[in-house]
Amino acid sequence: MAFRFTVATDAPSLFATLYATAKTIRGSGLPTGLIHLIDLRVSQINGCAYCIDMHSKEARHDxxxxQRIASLAEWERSDLFLPDERAAFAWAEVLTRAQHDRIDAAYRELQRHFNAEQIAQLTVTAAQINAWNRIGIAQHIEGTAVGMAA
Structure with missing residues (x-):
């Protein structure tokens, strides 16, 4: 694997902080399967090949x-996902894509399924996977696998 740099080596305290956030999210009480699917969906949007592979494996292991993993990219047209999952995916997508015109509707739907603490947790979940995706893409040299942990 070839890298421009690695955050884990070149900025270890920042890597440790982001890793601790990911670990805290996993222990937040949100369903682990939902976290894996959000991580996978956001990674698909951002085009981080390493993260797509890793989160597909995690979702499968969980x-x-x-069929659900393969259908995730088209979750809006699939009947394989529950209403709460769909609300969480919509929220993660509007945050990832910065779709300001859709955020209020996505938030109202999210409120039907999650309390304020869970919404905050889902928000940080989307934010942290976006950060990992950007790190992976930044440190990766085209044509090689990305090396970072999430």
Missing amino acids: GQSE
């Missing part, structure tokens, strides 16, 4: 079916 019991997500191949």
